Amino acid sequence: MKYLSVAVLTLLGLGVTAQNTQVSDTTNAEKLDEVLVKAVRVNANSPITHSNVSKEELAKRNLGQDIPTLLNFLPSVVTTSDAGAGIGYTSLRVRGVSSQSTNVTINGIPYTDAESLGTFWVNLGDFSSSVESLQLQRGVGTSTNGSGAFGASINLLTDAVNKNATGQIANSYGSFNSRKHTLKFSTGLLNEHFEISGRLSNIASDGYIDRASTDLKSYYLQGSYVDDNTLIKAITFANEEVTYQSWFGIDGDQLREDRRFNPAGQYEDENGVTQFYDREVDDYKQDHYQLHWNERFNNNWSSNVGLNYTYGRGFFEQYREDDDFSTYGFNELTVDGQVVNTTDLIRRRWLDNDYYVVNANVNYKDNKVDILLGTSFSHYDGDHFGEVIWARFASQSEIRDRYYEGNGKKNDFSTFAKGTFKLDDRFQLYLDAQVRNVNYETSGINSNLTMFNVDENYLFFNPKAGLTYSIDSNDDLYFSYARASREPNRDDFENNPDIEPERLNDFELGWRHKKNKIAFNANAYFMYYEEQLVLTGEINDVGAALRDNSGESYRLGLELETAIQLSDEFTLQTNVTLSSNKNLDTVVSRDGELVDLGSTDIAFSPNIVGANQLTYQPSEDFQVSLLTKFVGEQFMSNTEADLSRLDSYSTTDINFIYTLKTKSIFDSIVFTGLINNIFNEKYVSNGYYFTFDDTWSNPNTITTIEGVGYYPQAGINFLAGVTLNF
Template sequence: MKHFSVAVIAVALTLSSTVTAQNQQPQDTTKAEKLDEVLVKAVRVDANSPITHSNLSKEEIAKRNLGQDIPILLNFLPSVVTTSDAGAGIGYTGLRIRGVSSQSTNVTINGIPYSDAESLGTFWVNLGDFSSSVENLQVQRGVGTSTNGSGAFGASINLLTDAFSKEATGEIANSFGSFNSRKHTVKYSTGLMNDHFEIAGRLSNIESDGYIDRASTSLKSYFLQGSYVDDNRLIKAVLFGGNNVTYQSWFGIDRDQLRDDRRFNPAGQYEDENGITRFYDNEVDDYRQDHYQLHWNERYNRNWSTNVGLNYTYGRGFFEQYREDDDFATYGLDPLTVNGQPVNTTDLIRRRWLDNDYYVINASANYKNNEIDLIFGTSFSHYDGDHFGEIIWARFASQSEIRDRYYDGNGKKNDFSAFAKATYKLNDRVQLYGDLQVRNVNYETSGITSDLVELEVDENYTFFNPKAGVTYRLNDDNDLYLSYARANREPNRNDFESNPDIKPEKLNDFELGWRHNKGNFTFNANGYLMLYEEQLTLSGEINDVGAPLRTNSGESYRLGVELEAIIPVTRQLTLQPNLTLSSNKNVETIRSFDGGLQNLGSTDIAFSPNVIAANAIVFQPVRDFQVSLLSKYVGEQFMSNTEARASKLADYFVNDINLIYTIQPKSIFDTIVFTGLINNIFDEQYVSNGYYFTFDDDFSNPGTIATQEGAGYYPQAGINFLAGVTFTF
């Protein structure tokens, strides 16, 4: 923790203007516009709810929206740690909240589950520039309220897309930066035509070479919505999607490479017939995803309203790899005899495909009066996904034919849930919260995996997830809250591939908090205790496509305190710090080492730093100009559950500068906004993510087995910049 004291000082003196207090609300809207909020009301909580949460508005997102992915824009929220495979925040990015992996974080868009139904992960790379179409978002830490899709084990993130606009608008945004990064966005809205109809849309293109060598990204995306609105009805058809072509950078590098050439990328490396090292130029992930949503919100009177949402998602694509000297047996090919010599290996190029369909229907109803706010609803989803592989070129093709599939498998998943949640105002001081959810999951697989191993899963889970809480209003400035939540979550496909006997995870989450809000000063303190049974923790290892592997950890817990504040020093100067201190432990860890089993006792949970801090000094000398110093500290963490020294990631402390200048011309454009972002201004050489593995090696002494270990690292960019200009009219 060599930087810990520095970070604490930074928290006291220096977080991003994107960090909002839990009790801040989205901007006021008209009576009709509030119907937009109904899309997410069933999965969101209010400011005085006993659920720990943060809100982020459209205006706050725009301050750093220069092409980086959504996880990077959430970097300065409490308990958040982000990472980027390409090192610069564009491409494959991820986040962990309270140390919990993305596979255990629930993500919804307009109340529709976005997290992949089978892998349970969230591939933000398929949402290029989606932040330009987000009206607001809410992050709930812990279990949170009942949501649609798989349960939240560390956090849930729900996004609301653009509200309709009464007036016709247009927007052109362009940004450029380091590593040949650039973003181009065009948006429009017709405004309400005949007082009822609106059509709006967005086209975006994001390109970047990446900080890591050849870690290029090309993201093309679209967003289109049509709305019908009257005083009590909102009907929305929303279409969005895009295509990502990303050069692979998921392999990381070893310690020697980190020291000698931290930008090195081993993906696509091979030797030609002359022994010269080359890199295959199309070692890419190429995936397209399209989403079709229809929402109908209806308000019948002052008490009753309903919402129905329909969704269809079509995803398809592949990643392509050059493989050098691969065994025929890996692809089910027969040995050959060439010029009288046996041949059983070959150089080849393969594609491994995903082709999936995802259907969702949500329905909810809301009754409220001055004392009670009752929401009940249901959700059903069906996922059907094919996994298959093709050899598109081989030096020796054996008996293979064009478009042969060397493996072919399928996964099907049905997910049904029903919930009822109520907020009851007992009196002027006490508010009670209750939430009951029943969820049934059926998951079946067939066929063989890429390892040519049969995968036959047929599991059915029924989960009961109760939640309860109370908020006590001390006075106009102070609230106390206490909540309990139970959550259950099924394993994903990779879990079953690595362990057919994998178990679902269970969590009991206790939250205790204090919210203080007086004038422009806000302070929130939250303590949490998360007690797990068979938590699916990251093991530290990754599979051959860079996906993190998980394992049941028996009993484990996360105990922590989260502090955040908005401190107005003067009318021009504001401080926005947050700090998380936590202890994250496996109660007992047993590992195989040197041919035997070792009981390590209590150990730290992998990828769970005990200290996470962030802060911003926001200085606004005049109305149209703002500059912010953004600071982020992440304490040291282990990449394994064994506290192996080789798996330790050092702590890091990174600072950014964000500049915003607005011009309001008298003609043509309503506003011209110049935005600048200088990342990592002190050129910190840091690593935010990695992996750890062990393997057994036979030595010269017969019967002696020694366990070897290794690690991989994902270095992040040093000082770099992005700058952009946005024209609105």
């Protein structure tokens, strides 16, 4: 049962690093591979709160759902899916903090979008099939490349070098016509130094929500050179996604009458018949090119240089009824003696961007110290523009005319020094300091058809320190403090030109216990914010969540994790987060008057989040797990408005894995099954809340009107797959 024990501890991050379970038998390559993420990861006994997930753990449920869904059962994590089934537009929040405040890196290269600060997992179709391991750090975590982390950072390490040639064919199918097809290969080491590996994937789904379809095509290709002290990797991966929109959500009446209804693309034809435009889609392509050079000079010194270029381009296509000519710069027409100044049309709103990154770090390590010095520079250049591709009345417009056009540029330079110092047999000191300079400039006209000019420069100093005390070989205590600062994103500036950067002081106090068949983590955190950019509950006209400064606020919580091997066959792992998340001074406008609400709950921050996994493994070849997730009640506003309340929910999944070892052309055949939400819970994991002032009903009074939208999630559904390994 050794394999099971390691897998359990790895999933919970209780001191077993993901590299312990690597299957590659190229020992030197493994150690050099780890250098790719050494600058952004922490060790098991670090005073940083974290969880490690290995490729074996990801494979158990890797049947087409996005990475946030695969991480759903980690501590303090809440996930959601626009299409309702975990494929397409998905996101996660950690400790209630929005995804715009989560930093994501791939091999140490920032992946989080530089301008929106969002992570669009839909552009990483089937990427979990190319992940060797990942680490999720909660809170500020360690200094990392790219934008700072305010709720979490997720660091992904891609496939390690394989010594032996391998191949894999994986196919899965499930509810809502969901399917995944994956082909992987590795040449193994050629001439003991060179390896080429790659993956081709296609994921598609009709979605739980009506017409919320997804079509993802992706590839991953890696060429490696390795010897005793050198690892060079050239990596390219790309994804093309076409996703039918479902970010409008539905109101309460629709939720009760037809929870799968999707208003996207709805219009009336000339006969007054309701139709749905079949191309109300996101159509986006993203290509990544990375080059990594890891060098070990001797037993103490090593270095890493990483280069990246990302090219992204695509559009959101939308049918519009009776839009004003003035919006698009059209001149009025006279048709059959009638003045025409509105038209039905189809428009595309484009993004076209380039992103360059250079990372470099050097590491010194001996029995007493482990010091890393690093620097990172990135440059983002993104064009935003709109085109009308069809109009019933096109006026004087020409093909490829742009009715708005703007640009955003961002330079991000950071340098950091971090070190772990073994003071004696019991005390270990962690020190970390980062200086980060960010310049963001915009020009031109935005999609709201207004001039959008931003020129902001930020200089941030982010110190961190922590101490680990080893009580004995089974118990560690740790304490850490971290200061973090983070700039606003493009949507923040569009929503509020006077937006301020957010700052955070993060205090973490924890206890880790490992002995025999029990592992336990307890972590208390206090996150005190200045001008936290909290979700307002509103979304903009393309479904992006809006944020605003909240003055002083805090998040206070306790995270508990346990892994117990109950017997040779049964293992239980649980986690629960209890928290209080408060804005300290909330003032809102209601019915034309300012109202001081005092302390209020922060939006989208449930006070209880928990997960449970009971695993039965009678043999090495068969495993079945019962997985439960609970998310407590939360508000979609910062005003605790009753209409904005989201009910608590609990879901339960069953995961089956059976491995058939053969002596034919296949090394093994793996059968995987996943039944999600087996009790058919009708739940909503996300939504939005908005208000507006009504001055039309009675010109003498102002009445504040509330509105909500909901994103329902799928009831009982399944995915099943077969993987051929050779």
